[in-house]
Amino acid sequence: MTLVPEPAGGPVRFAEARLLALALAHELAAVGVDVLAVRDVQGRFTLIVDDRNRQVPPALENLEEIYGPRVARDLGPYAADRPLMRASGLFSAGVLLDSERAVADPERPAGRVRVLDNTVVGEDWAHVSTPAAEADGTRTHRTALYGFKGGVGRSTATAVLARHLADKGHIVLVVDLDLESPGVGPIVAAGAELPPHGIIDQLVEAAIGNDEGLEHVVRSAYMPRGGRGELWLAPARGQGTPGIPYAYVDKLNRVYADVPGAGFSDRLEQAVRACEDAVVRNGDSGRRPDIVLLDSRAGIHDIAAVTISRLCDLALLFGTDNAQTWQGYGDLFAAWLSSGQAPAIREKLRMVASMVPDSPQDAYLRSFREHAWECFSLLYDDDVPASGTNELDPDLFSPSLEDESAPHHPVPILFEPGLVGLDAVTVPGWQDRAFVQAAYQDFLPTATLLITADPQSSKGP
Template identity: 80%
Template sequence: MTIAPEPAGGPVRFAEARPRALALAHEMAAAGADVLAVRDVVGRFTLLVDDRTQPLSPPLENLEADYGPRLLHALGPYASDRPLLRATGLFSADALLDSERAVPDPQRPTGRVRILDNTVVGEDWAQVSTPAAEPDGSRTHRTALYAFKGGVGRSTATAVLARHLTDRGHLVLVIDLDLESPGVGTLVAAGADLSPHGVIDHLVESAVGNAKGLEHVFRSGYTPRGGRGELWVAPARGRGTPGVPYAYVDKLNRAYADVPGADFADRLEQAVRACEEAVARDSDSGRRPDVVLLDSRAGIHDIAAVAISRLCDLALLFGTDNAQTWEGYGDLFAAWLSSGQAPAVREKLRMVASMVPDSPEGAYLQSFRDHAWERFAQLYDDVPAGVDEFDSDAFSPSLEDESAPHHPVPILFEPGLVGLDLVTAPGWQDRAFVQAAYRDFLPIATLLITADPQTSEGPR
């Protein structure tokens, strides 16, 4: 292994390595090369120059001699053992250069430099896609409810929204994806027994091809107030089977494992689809859910990454107006920006201001909106100087745009919600303080879910 000399000014740290590597990559690109910057799981860089179809131009003939020492010096410990490679010198160059995960440098998306990031966890934050339609063309709308930090009322809001949508005739499925802190399944059960199995069982059993026949959804005991609504639940953990220890922690220790042909992200997607198919099989009408609510784990975690980036049509991002919230979302948005996935994910996001206190003239919500806009500006497009934003194709909502992702949907703070037992308290959704707290949230969230152009047209 080559040990690079320490650059002047002190050691190179992780965050400094990327801009240094890309600066040299763009310098080579300016001389006529297509360059792929590959970062390994500990953050070390290799610049792979594509010379597969034509030789490099004269300014790059002495590529290794000119740029190899500069990379070692600029990157220090974040230079790989071979920080500069030609594609023609690698047996597996095509697998890297043609990888679907290689994205243009978001700072210069029209240039000749791309980035391939390899990580141990969190890689699915950069793999954005939209759920596919069913074979018959129908679409189940999936909404992820997520918070960067816990304790902001996300699961309670999921339960309230689930009943509200069911009352309006929708067939609703709530899936508890908070595996480390399961709970929404019990909140929504309304007295019904949990299913024998849960999402955790599908994740574990599917890793060994043994998921067929799991009983991992059940119908809630909640009776809707009209229409054809049904409320179904897929709990994180089931009730188990008599005489057999459930061993939840043992299952959790294996749930995130990537196995050949069945990595975690794929298995989580399969688990969600299996829950939807089970509802279609067991519901009164034999129909798939109209709406699926994914109660996601908080934090920058692989479950949240898959739920938001791959599984949902809409992501409701919960938060309170404090430094921790905005620092956390800032880090998350920066990851989408650096991976080049910001345009694919930003329009399905919407902020939820939870536990909003009473404040003079709505000062709290205005502050929340202002801070949210500052963070979302990372994801929005810059409108060129001299171009009217209404004449531009750029996605750049104004601060005051009430339909924009940064504009908060409020849930008011009501003291009665503290300590309210949604499991045992009868008729809790009819209490005045509950209705006051969710007065604005429910109609706006319902409109965002049911009016989405990709979903089916209302209750079927």
Template identity: 70%
Template structure:
């Protein structure tokens, strides 16, 4: 009696399905591999320019069903001639070529269309859109795979520093499940009546006009020219109407016909930017926007990093959780073919760096840099052979471990125990204390250079 075969698991299904897809493409026809929200695969074969014999089609279908088992679709193979909207499916801009392998000359193409319930924006990298007048505000995302790495405090410090340089700065609190930037920056001042969650909820029913989304923080920069505004996640309470934050939050991710969550989130950010220009006495739009992103592999973080920002500062500590989490995220970008697009946006931040006799700062940062370089290496170009000699040479973008301008090279923020559990309301002026300034000095100067260095994305204070 034959022993039962091992079941095909989720991780097994993709390479098995691709193997079949490449064999089909070897016969000269283009194919599209479609994975549904449960992870099951179907192969769409383009027979519009080449006739596919029925027996051949049946053989491919049987092979897919046998190879994939539970991860085979009910109809494993479809011909484009059988589909009502073949052009829309085969021409989908969400379908991507396999980044790890290309069919040889004479073979058909192989593309992959991956359907997911959440997280689709991790795999679709784009640049922020341009304003109707041709300008574009520079947006920087501050993100940590794990919480508790000092991301929000760094956001507040960077916002004030940029305002001191004469910039109109807007901080948008996108950590909707755990708002922090709004309360920290607006401590002692009156927050706006509405928050980002209000814009998301009201826009879903066409009711977003007239929302009060931003407020000045009350900070007066030393130059007298900069401004600092905040768009909090949560609006303020009023005596006559209860603010139902949890009820609103439970609805912000709802599907809206004709407008995906990523579009709605970008609309909320743009509405906040426009509100600054309307409410500011100077009439200036923000020229720098800081997006305090939600931690973890979450849709908000996906949209913020992949779509909304020009620069993403990735916070982390030198531990297994940091490198394991970023490793999974970077591997997903590589497998979706987005490595080259996304790496241009990224820069690592070593947060809460210790400096003690037991663990000196230089030793810690050296270890951090090595682990960061190993993690980022999946986003860098692999070594490629020279055409004549076959000798391996570095790819077009393959920075060394010591390259201090590379995405993996950490920007340090020193550990300061006085900032743990900070209550901004009871500690006014905490940002100006000498120990705080020392802890953030290198981060502030380096991050500012990164934000203001690209003339294509940044136009300076207006």
């Protein structure tokens, strides 16, 4: 449990304000009321006591006069203009108190305090779901490939994995969602001419209802072994129309805007669906892709938030064993914990140890696994006996350090010098070279099993 800091005499800062506000909220709740801690976009708190269906206990009869000044004093600049309110004094209290975004305080989930956090961007990290099956009962397996930092080989791994899955007979669609730094498109296209349009055009044109007839998906020139598989690409950027400036930056400046009736997350999901529908229209089989690989934007970014939290049923998290990796993922996992999303997100994650050195390989992977386990412990349940008994709750999700099926257990991609400077766009058959096969020998079969398993299933390696 996070400790509330003792007042240090200095100014209250952003992170400290949350701890202080929730401590006050739990103090109120201990007297016998439900409390909602509402944080605005600037980080300021209002504590709302829910008295809609019952009167507050006598001890809190004068709570505004007693607790209001205290909230203002303790939180300083992070107290809202009205830091303490009763639900009965609000015009439409239900909008806040019944909001789906209000979650239990993750530090004390069994208590009577909930938190409603309002932000300008990044809220999609706090809304986790898994895509549903299609109307006919079939399921498209959507996998996000994400790295907190760039330069970890994510796009090359996406291309290698896409070819491997197509060779296995799957209909594979790769969607380049790294709009700020597109890269996977030409590698996957394998010499095929890119379409006139890309994901960027789908987002811009659909915002004004002008997306009909867009050509934003192309079949790769790579011919999968066995003849049954198909490999398709939806690039971030199309090749454009001759004689007309593509204006990529101007389009990029507009893609994140909400439009009436649809926020950015809805529009990105619709864009990916439009790409899948294009495969149905243009493919030989008339079938939907059964596997979609989403090459995500790096960093804590809205595209990554939507891709991992909402669009995929599996997220492969790339990283190297260094302080930047674990600090970044630690911040991200802490955000999922504080928003109450740990149970929903943790089982759709899996770490990928990229660029693993050949020597000492075992020691490196052991260190990576230990650091990953420390990081994931934020999302795992506390392995303690249930109250009043010495028995562990069988429903707890608390994998051990050695659990090879756990999210923290790394899937390795070995570092091979030959990969440095490899021109995967123009070199034919590059994926069959010995050093490429050596680098991905563990990653490909393990990722294939994870991707084709039922979402959040225990089946797999």
